[in-house]
Amino acid sequence: MRKLIAGILIGLAAGIALAVGALWxxxxxxxxxxxxSPFTVEETVARIQHNVEAAGNxxxxxxxxxxxxxxxxxxxxxxxxxxxxxxxxxxxGPILKDDKVRFLSLLMPCKVGVYKKNDGKxxxxxxxxxxxxxxxxxxxxxxxxxxxxxxESFLVMDPAKPAPPLILPKSGGEAGAAGGAAGGx
Amino acid sequence: MKLKRxxxxxxxxxxxxxxxxxxxxxxxDKLPARKSTADHGKFKExxxxxxxxxxxxxxxxxxxxxxxxxxxHTKHWTWEVVxxxxxxxxxxxxxxxxxxTSTISNxxxxxxxxxxxxxxxxxxxxxxxxxxxxLICHDGTGTYRKLPGDAGHPIYERKEFPHGSGKLVEATxxxxxxxxxxxxxxxxxxxxxxxxxxxxGTKHGDLDSSLRNPAKYxxxxxxxxGLDFTCVSCHKTSAHQVAGSRYDLSAARTGPARPRGKAxxxxxxxxxxxxxxxxxxxxxxxERLNAHTETLACQTCHIPEYARNGIGTExxxxxxxxxxxxxxxxxxxxxxSAGRRAFDSKKGDFAWDSWLIPEYRWxxxxxxxxxxxxxxxxxxxxxxxxxxxxxxxxxxxxWPFKVHRGKQAYDPEHKYxxxxxxxxxxxxxxxxxxxxxxxxxAGMRTAGLPWSGKYGFVATEMSWPITHMVAPKSEAVGCAQxxxxxxxxxxxxxxxxxxxxxxxxxxxxxxxxxxxxxxGVLIHGSVRICVLCRKTRKAS
Amino acid sequence: xxxxxxxxxxxxxxxYERFWHWSQAALIIFMLITGFEVHGSxxxxxxxxxxxxxxxxxxxxxxxxxxxxxxxxxxxxxRQYIPTYKKVGAMVHYYAYGIFTGAPHPFQKTARKKHNxxxxxxxxxxxxxxxxxxxxxxxFYLFYAYWKDFGIDRWLTLEAVALTHTAGAFMxxxxxxxxxxxxxxxxxxxxxxxxxxxGWEEEETQH
Numbered sequence: 043m044r045k046l047i048a049g050i051l052i053g054l055a056a057g058i059a060l061a062v063g064a065l066w067x068x069x070x071x072x073x074x075x076x077x078x079s080p081f082t083v084e085e086t087v088a089r090i091q092h093n094v095e096a097a098g099n100x101x102x103x104x105x106x107x108x109x110x111x112x113x114x115x116x117x118x119x120x121x122x123x124x125x126x127x128x129x130x131x132x133x134x135g136p137i138l139k140d141d142k143v144r145f146l147s148l149l150m151p152c153k154v155g156v157y158k159k160n161d162g163k164x165x166x167x168x169x170x171x172x173x174x175x176x177x178x179x180x181x182x183x184x185x186x187x188x189x190x191x192x193x194e195s196f197l198v199m200d201p202a203k204p205a206p207p208l209i210l211p212k213s214g215g216e217a218g219a220a221g222g223a224a225g226g227x
Numbered sequence: 228m229k230l231k232r233x234x235x236x237x238x239x240x241x242x243x244x245x246x247x248x249x250x251x252x253x254x255x256d257k258l259p260a261r262k263s264t265a266d267h268g269k270f271k272e273x274x275x276x277x278x279x280x281x282x283x284x285x286x287x288x289x290x291x292x293x294x295x296x297x298x299x300h301t302k303h304w305t306w307e308v309v310x311x312x313x314x315x316x317x318x319x320x321x322x323x324x325x326x327x328t329s330t331i332s333n334x335x336x337x338x339x340x341x342x343x344x345x346x347x348x349x350x351x352x353x354x355x356x357x358x359x360x361x362l363i364c365h366d367g368t369g370t371y372r373k374l375p376g377d378a379g380h381p382i383y384e385r386k387e388f389p390h391g392s393g394k395l396v397e398a399t400x401x402x403x404x405x406x407x408x409x410x411x412x413x414x415x416x417x418x419x420x421x422x423x424x425x426x427x428g429t430k431h432g433d434l435d436s437s438l439r440n441p442a443k444y445x446x447x448x449x450x451x452x453g454l455d456f457t458c459v460s461c462h463k464t465s466a467h468q469v470a471g472s473r474y475d476l477s478a479a480r481t482g483p484a485r486p487r488g489k490a491x492x493x494x495x496x497x498x499x500x501x502x503x504x505x506x507x508x509x510x511x512x513x514e515r516l517n518a519h520t521e522t523l524a525c526q527t528c529h530i531p532e533y534a535r536n537g538i539g540t541e542x543x544x545x546x547x548x549x550x551x552x553x554x555x556x557x558x559x560x561x562x563x564s565a566g567r568r569a570f571d572s573k574k575g576d577f578a579w580d581s582w583l584i585p586e587y588r589w590x591x592x593x594x595x596x597x598x599x600x601x602x603x604x605x606x607x608x609x610x611x612x613x614x615x616x617x618x619x620x621x622x623x624x625x626w627p628f629k630v631h632r633g634k635q636a637y638d639p640e641h642k643y644x645x646x647x648x649x650x651x652x653x654x655x656x657x658x659x660x661x662x663x664x665x666x667x668x669a670g671m672r673t674a675g676l677p678w679s680g681k682y683g684f685v686a687t688e689m690s691w692p693i694t695h696m697v698a699p700k701s702e703a704v705g706c707a708q709x710x711x712x713x714x715x716x717x718x719x720x721x722x723x724x725x726x727x728x729x730x731x732x733x734x735x736x737x738x739x740x741x742x743x744x745x746x747g748v749l750i751h752g753s754v755r756i757c758v759l760c761r762k763t764r765k766a767s
Numbered sequence: 768x769x770x771x772x773x774x775x776x777x778x779x780x781x782x783y784e785r786f787w788h789w790s791q792a793a794l795i796i797f798m799l800i801t802g803f804e805v806h807g808s809x810x811x812x813x814x815x816x817x818x819x820x821x822x823x824x825x826x827x828x829x830x831x832x833x834x835x836x837x838x839x840x841x842x843x844x845x846r847q848y849i850p851t852y853k854k855v856g857a858m859v860h861y862y863a864y865g866i867f868t869g870a871p872h873p874f875q876k877t878a879r880k881k882h883n884x885x886x887x888x889x890x891x892x893x894x895x896x897x898x899x900x901x902x903x904x905x906x907f908y909l910f911y912a913y914w915k916d917f918g919i920d921r922w923l924t925l926e927a928v929a930l931t932h933t934a935g936a937f938m939x940x941x942x943x944x945x946x947x948x949x950x951x952x953x954x955x956x957x958x959x960x961x962x963x964x965x966g967w968e969e970e971e972t973q974h
Contacts, residue, residue: 081564082580088564117443119531119702122582161713162584205564511822518912707814712807723926726807726814730930737937744941748948751862758867 072173079156079164080201086156086164087124088208093196095209100132101192104151106211123157130192133185143182149174152189154196168193268406277401280344280381281357286405288356295356297467303342304359306330308474315598317474322596325611325631325689326424326544329599329646332673336375336650340419347378348673362401363418367409371399372418375425375650413449414439416458424541426568432533432540432583432629433695445535447699463487463494471495476692478524478592478616479624497525497697522722524590524624526694528704532582533629533693539567539581544633547684549575550661558661573649573658575634585627585693587719591616594690600676602642603685609635609644611689618721625719627693635687636667640679644687646670779881779968784844787835788963794828795939802936825905850891851884858885866952876968893942901935904928 079086087106094101105127110120129151137143138150155167171193175186267273272286288295298304307318319337323329330337338346343358345351352358360379362371373381374388374396381399388396421427421436428435443450448460462471470493477493484502485491491499498505505525506516519528534540551572553559558572567579593615603609616623636645648669649657657666663682671678709716710726717727772778780788801824804810804817812820839845857873862885865873874883882890907919907928914920953959954969962968 083582084565085563114442114444117699117702119444119535119698121532158582160584160708160715204561205569207562207566208564511819511826513822513909514912515818521915705815706818710805710807710814711810723924723929725805725818725925725929728926728929729807730933733930733933733937737933737940740937741940741944744944748944752948752951754867758869762869 073170074167075170076165076167077197079166079199081164081199081205083122083124083156083158083164084208085205086166086199087126088206089199090126090154090156090166090196091209092206093198094126094128097192097195099188099192100130101128102130103127103209104129106209121158121160123155126154126156127151128154128196130189133189136181137185140181143178146178146182152193154193166197168197263409267408270406273402273405275402277405279383280360280362280379280401283401283405284344284357284359284361287361287408291361294361294467295359298342298359298361299353299356301342301467301469302472302474303364303467303469305353306341308472310474312593315596317596317598321598323599323611323635323644323646324424324430325633325635325687326430326541327649328546328635328644329670329674331599331646332648332670333650335378338379339373339375339377340423341379344379362404362408364411364415365408366404366415367407367412368404369414371404372396376652411457411459411464413457416462420458426541428534428538429541430631431691431695433530433691433693435534435536435538435540437536437538438695443699444702445698446696448697461495461500463491473594473692476592476594478590478626478692479622497529501525520624522625524626526692526697527585527587527625527627529697529700530585530627530693530695531698531702531704531708532584533627533696534581534583535696535698536581537565539565539579540583540629541567541631542578542580542583543576543631544574545576545684546636547575547634549573549657550663551575552661572661583629584715586630586690587625587716588614588628588690589616589618589620589623589719589721590614590626590628590692591620591623594692597644599646599674600643603637603644605637605639605642605683605685608632608686608688609637611687614690614692625716625722629691629693630688631691632686632688634684636663636682637685638679639681639683641677643676644685645678645682646674646676648673773967775970776967777876777878777970778966779876779878779962780966781842782966783838785963785966787831787838790831791828791835794824794831795943798824798828799936799940799943802932806933806936822909825909847881848887848890848894850887853884855884855888858883862952872954889942889945897935897938897942900931901939904932904935908932 081089091103091106094103103126105125107125107127109123109125113120134147134150137146149169152171153169156164157167158164170190171186172190175183175189270290272289277283277286284295302308302318305318306320307316309315310317319330327333327337334351335347342360342363343351344360345358360373362381363373371381373379374386376390381401382396384398385395388394417434417436417439420431420434421438423430423434428437437445438449440451441449443453448454448456459469462469464470470491475493477496477498480493480496480498481503482498483504484498484500487494487500493499503520504514504517505520508514508516548570549572551559553572559570560568560572561570563569563577563579565579565581568577569579570576591614594612595615596612597603597609614626614628636647637643638645645667647657647663647666648655649666652659653669654660655662655665655669657663660666664680667678667682704715707726708714710724712727714724714727716722716724798821801812801817801821804812805814805821811817854873861870861873864870872883876883907914907923908925911925911928914923950959950963951957953962958969
């Protein structure tokens, strides 16, 4: 009998360990999502930027970063990465006002990464806001549900429509800095 | 090594001491070594107002009395190269490219990049010394410009450029330029070679205006704050003959490094300074990298991508949509998201990109060209030029290429590419009147070739060997970029790459054997356990 | 050299022998891991690191072998690998049948005869077939850069060498699987491994 219980317990422990391990492996894929873009880096960014501006719900662009520029200054060659920053006061307001979840400001503004890989293809990387939202109570959960929906609309790209111009930050933009764009959170 | 360090230090010092000079780079201020032993500003011959380019040349020739003669024997002057093997006449004068297609009948525009004055049609006098343009290569002020439409003359009076843009370009102060001549800088060569095919970075992909003052990541040799090589540091020039031409490329130079100044078949190759075994390797690597030089060009690993900047380069030019007008019936000009040309009613559709992974092909240094009048097969993509060479050929290596694709007008009956008269203000010019038949008729008449009166568009491609924008050694293409399932060299014939290539039968046999062994021992083991269990149960 | 004494036990594997066995085992496992990565079966260290580690392990194993060959000849232990057909049939019968019924092991290990006849044959095959395949192709593979100096590139291709090396690796993998399993066939499943670690083998008298 004792042996049986021990066996069950060992089995249970092993099962939990396996599940945790699997989750650990999957976690990266759950928190972040990557998809291919049929356009060049610049065109992908421009299309997303225009989608952000057209999204309503208080969304506006708060910056455009070039994280590889500081590398170039160090003599390092890296494939291009452009980071679009977007923010909605409608969604950031309630979170920023709530002491309990204010620390989530570190996830602001919303970021969309656009980058080229060594296969020569362009990819879009986004954060799975829905997953994060679920972890911090109903207010954040509800907000993030909206964010996820809007974020999805940012990534809708119709090849039939002509390529819009990039929206460059009004000042700065050098060495990876965002520059003072309007609508920051 | 020591010298290199001193050079870097000197460069840094110069950069530190002259922040103002850095903001507006002028050639004279940079390094004392650049300064000539003669101050041309003090020469009486140059202390006058020049009315034209040829006038300046005459003044130059008063002292440099062999210079024009020397230039006249170069491609920069003749725009013609005779291929020693086939005897075919190549060079810009004769070949077709995949961009503006042909210089024939378009000289007034194209010759903005001719090292001469006045080439606007066949009547140009190639023997007239004063027609040689000294300043395009030797301008030390950065102010000397030649615009399309002037047949190679600089700007003599203030004018609108581009035509209809409302932007004004000032006349060049020829006196100032003449008094400030210098050895060619990157900007001098770049005034044409960075802007080939009519725009910054358009043609080559490894040459654009970012190389005027490149950062180290972009080009380790030309690094403006480091080694600061000029073009002629590699393209060693003697008697105005510039070494290292695309028409005569050494694709697989072997042997040790040879010091500069020694007779050399091509000083513009990497190996002429680095030798063909340049990697210092530990015993662990067993000369593995150096063995790669038997198969790969240096450029293949050391230029991980080309057009590594925001300027980018043109990927395709589709002439078949040219003459298509905007909804208002007027010519249309559309830019892409990065502000590069995407469509122009004059020229058709374009595609641009930057940070491009090259295409890799075997290459022995010879590009065979389509020249005007060569027969084509319209059913297939026409190779405007074709990199010769293949595996196991001693002089061939796998090279990186920019492959520029497009569509060009051709004659469906005569089966050759058509010469169209594009540039100009006359009624036949395509960019003026948007009429293909008229433009082709004029172009073919000038070319002296019959035209059936019909035209269609055929898919074309042109291969450009990539050789500039050499990254620092730490930034070379990593092993796994080729030795892996997603290999850059996938599809290149005649090489066997560990990590990419496998024998499927061997793998199947091997894994099956391993699996069978595993199954065998598992079954054997389970039977043993079962027998053991039954025994212990019996015993209890 | 004095042989230690322990009642009911025989001292089968001397210290050097055990050191050799286990370091060789570790190196071979490591070389299988890195080798199959170079082959492109999966990604772990990255191609470059895998090649470097594989090469380093190869040199280490070669060094180990140099000492071991010296040791084999000075101690006369090389005789352990002389094949014999005596009792081979009995061994096959034991593994195919006797082992399940609890029949006694047909071979009694002694310090002079450590390996059973099947083992002797297997090790000899490993030494005379698998080893030459792996080391021959491996050294050609490693020194590819020098082929041209000796004109080898005219009659040998990298593909042939690489495929031979891979074939050898698969043979080694199969050997490894069988070898590991057979360690469990002692009088207790871990007995052989214990012997290989401590050097002492319990005499199987009462079994």
